[in-house]
Amino acid sequence: MSLQWHEFSTKEALDQQLATTIANELKQAIAQRGSAGLAVSGGRTPAGMFKALRASDLDWSRVVITLVDERWVQPDHADSNERLTRDKLLQDGAAAATFISLVNLAATPHEAQPEIEARLAALPNPIDVVILGMGDDGHTASLFPNAAELEAACASTALLAAVTPPAAPHQRITLTLPTIVKSPKVIVHITGEGKKTLLQNAMAANVAVNEQYPIRRVLDQVALADVFWAA
Ligand code: 6PG
Numbered sequence: 471m472s473l474q475w476h477e478f479s480t481k482e483a484l485d486q487q488l489a490t491t492i493a494n495e496l497k498q499a500i501a502q503r504g505s506a507g508l509a510v511s512g513g514r515t516p517a518g519m520f521k522a523l524r525a526s527d528l529d530w531s532r533v534v535i536t537l538v539d540e541r542w543v544q545p546d547h548a549d550s551n552e553r554l555t556r557d558k559l560l561q562d563g564a565a566a567a568t569f570i571s572l573v574n575l576a577a578t579p580h581e582a583q584p585e586i587e588a589r590l591a592a593l594p595n596p597i598d599v600v601i602l603g604m605g606d607d608g609h610t611a612s613l614f615p616n617a618a619e620l621e622a623a624c625a626s627t628a629l630l631a632a633v634t635p636p637a638a639p640h641q642r643i644t645l646t647l648p649t650i651v652k653s654p655k656v657i658v659h660i661t662g663e664g665k666k667t668l669l670q671n672a673m674a675a676n677v678a679v680n681e682q683y684p685i686r687r688v689l690d691q692v693a694l695a696d697v698f699w700a701a
Contacts, residue, residue: 484700489522499598507594511603512551520558530566538611540572541640579632596624608683612642
């Protein structure tokens with residue numbers, strides 16, 4: 471594992487450069503294979519990048535987009551990552567992309583998993599570009615420290631896992647660790663001094679795998695990951 475850090479003096483500069491990087495990867499995948507797959511994270515960090523990315527000049531009709539993880543709420547809920555993605559990314563040219571939702575009307579993500587995995591057959595595999603966020607507890611995607619399902623989600627051969635975060639709200643559905651690390655382009659998108667220090671500490675610590683922050687467990691299995699950071 472090695473990390474390539476890209477640091478920016480403003481979030482706007484980061485958003486622009488990250489959007490350009492993602493768009494170039496998608497264009498390359500389309501040129502090589504005729505289509506491209508992109509998995510994006512939700513939360514507060516990506517909105518500005520989504521706005522920059524949707525203005526990119528590429529053949530969006532050949533791009534399939536899904537989420538790295540979703541909270542178990544319907545898409546009209548304020549906490550829905552799908553809602554954020556539809557509002558901020560799937561606009562302008564990017565409205566022509568195919569979006570694969572990670573929720574259905576089932577009561578729990580456990581029940582929903584088979585149907586949602588079947589939908590993901592339309593997503594290029596491996597996923598060309600995966601954008602990860604990171605929480606203050608070192609979680610990434612919905613691989614939460616101390617979640618009962620963490621070990622299974624890190625080892626599963628399935629595309630998805632259902633996870634109950636011990637502290638954060640809502641049950642989750644998430645790409646499993648093996649699904650994420652299969653991608654040739656894994657990018658971590660974080661802002662703020664606290665997250666920079668946390669990621670540096672997580673990567674430096676010499677501890678057993680089950681004591682590591684989930685972000686470390688993921689990045690340990692990626693040959694080269696990019697980190698996009700701004701204060
Ligand atoms: C989610 C995410 C999650 C997110 C981090 C960081 O649904 O919560 O996809 O993994 O990336 O929690 O979130 P912020 O960007 O809000 O800090």
